[in-house]
């Protein structure tokens with residue numbers, strides 16, 4: 001039997017390399033470094049940028065679409081070649097099937113190279129609106145925006161004849177229009193105004209097919225692929241009369257733009273901003289400034305009192321009263337990289353900050 005049949009429900013995290021790989025199997029090309037990534041579930045860790053992003057996208061779909069999208073974020077990344085390739089019509093000679101591009105556990109079992117691997121099983125399960133989020137694996141190039149393990153979110157929405165007749169359109173045109181509007185709306189929700197462009201492309205499982213690119217760090221960055229689902233997939237899954245759109249977006253790429261993360265490797269570091277284990281604590285301080293007040297001087301005071309526990313000092317409010325006095329309110333974020341801070345400790349630091357702000361910066365606390 002193959003590893004695919006041995007795989008457990010949910011993540012493959014409980015299975016070790018020894019359990020998955022037949023000793024000396026020449027068809028296995030999954031290295032130990034990759035095995036250690038299995039089951040890490042970054043996208044399900046509270047406060048991890050990928051999980052924050054996932055939830056923002058979920059809310060967008062929940063608000064936009066009257067019919068709920070069913071959400072799946074715990075499907076095993078260990079899938080059959082049938083799911084990963086055949087069921088989404090990837091031709092037998094397509095490069096993505098090669099040992100050079102894909103991680104094979106054995107001849108019939110791979111680490112999914114895209115979340116599209118779950119399209120057919122979800123459709124057969126009767127889902128008409130769904131989002132699948134998970135880790136995907138590729139033997140890919142190395143640079144700041146590519147990593148052998150990353151995360152995708154797949155979205156699929158079906159339309160029935162009644163839908164496109166009500167819109168006075170044909171089904172494919174309606175699916176394409178709704179797809180682009182939906183994804184442009186998502187980009188707007190995530191980034192406000194951002195420079196983006198649609199690029200025509202090819203996928204075996206959609207026609208027409210598009211990629212959305214966003215301008216980031218001086219270059220066009222491809223953030224998702226999408227299109228109108230090939231009718232053959234719907235036919236094979238018992239939905240011959242419907243039309244559908246599908247997209248697959250790269251969560252790291254979007255999170256890098258959204259959270260200003262310069263390198264994709266940072267998602268895997270133990271930096272607490274990424275594991276989210278140690279929460280920040282916020283304290284506000286308001287005062288009437290003097291002529292000589294500068295923000296850098298304030299930061300020096302905060303640094304002197306808090307050291308590296310000060311994560312951010314941010315002006316959140318300012319106004320000038322009738323007498324011409326200007327008030328500033330700053331929010332200070334305190335966070336340790338290696339432990340949870342106690343209230344007592346933060347209050348003591350904040351008291352010291354207040355005292356020095358008043359004594360050294362010649363401002364009047366409010």
Ligand code: FA5
Pocket residue numbers: 113114115116138140141145146147148149150152154203205206222223224225226227246247248249250251252253264
């Ligand atoms: C796909 O994976 C298609 N399955 C997407 C799709 C789904 C198209 C449904 C149509 C319908 P692609 O290989 O282009 O397409 O990857 C999709 C996104 O994943 C890319 O736009 C990019 O954001 C991200 N991505 C791809 N390779 C990497 C990588 N090595 N590291 C980080 N992100 C990546």
Ligand code: MG
Pocket residue numbers: 222225
């Ligand atoms: Mg591509």
